Amino acid sequence: MLRLFAAVLFALGLYAAGPAHAQDSVTCESRDSKYRECRGFNGRARLERNLSDAPCIEGRTWGTRNGVIWVNRGCRGRFVPSWTGGGGWGGGQAGRTIRCESTDNRTRECAAGFRGRAVLTRQLSDSRCVEGRSWGQRGSNIWVSDGCRGEFAEGRGGGGWNPGGPGGNPNYSVTCSSSDNRRHTCGFESRYGRPVILRQLSKSPCIEGRTWAYRNGQIWVDEGCRAQFGTR
Known part of the structure; x- marks a missing residue:
């Protein structure tokens, strides 16, 4: 049956x-x-x-x-x-990310154990996740507020970061901006791997698949999204 x-x-x-x-x-x-x-x-x-x-x-x-x-x-x-990550992480740190969610718009602090600077790798909420405004880092922990829900990883300078790893380059980044809420494309070197958001620079949310995406060596942004993209 x-x-x-x-x-x-x-x-x-x-x-x-x-x-x-x-x-x-x-x-x-x-x-x-x-x-x-x-x-x-x-x-x-x-x-x-x-x-x-x-x-x-x-x-x-x-x-x-x-x-x-x-x-x-x-x-x-x-x-x-979920345990697989992009190149550039060494040893047992591969793909180490944490999810932190602000429910009911309340501030929440999540234990991360990061030794380096945290980066937002994926926004999961409609509410925008803006570093310093609706999310940030206190020591080794991550805090979120105002409805921000996201996944965070240890970025450059962390103990798990290996700048010589395959695909990774901690010095490479591209800032892409949707001016006047119109779609705009920016080139991104595919040899560095798939881009992630290092920092959202706009008040408008940058949500993968909705206001930004990466295809064939090009990042597109839309609906006012402006962000710095790089690899982790």
Whole structure:
């Protein structure tokens, strides 16, 4: 009975059976804006790249549970295990990120254990995450407020940072700005890997997949997003 049920789901394109290997990536697509489930990982997944024009926002248009990744409302993305990170981290520090969330617009402090400067790698909230205003660092901890929800990593100068690691360059960054709320593109050297937000410079939120994205060596920003991008 279970095999028959799984076969039906697979035929309908709602589920791709079988766990992914620990280092694989999974592409999951919401076709015709419909809900779909895909094989996941033995743990939480993270969005490595948004492949659709529709925004991929965790908890809203995609999520992960019990080894399954789900997508909805046109989101199409490439997902990897949450413990994998970009090049440039050494040893046991690979991919070390923390999530910190301000619920009910309250200030919250999260234990991070960072020895270097923290960077915002992904904004998860509609409320903007602006360093010094709605998030910051106190010693080794991260604080957030005013509804900011984000994922943070230890940036340049941290004990886990290896500037000689593959793809990483702590001195390389690009500032890209959406002037007059219009879409603008900026070149980003692909040899350094996939960009992340080092610092949001605008009051308008910079949300990956909605107001900024990276494709084929180009960063695009829209709706007033202005940020400094680099690698970690």
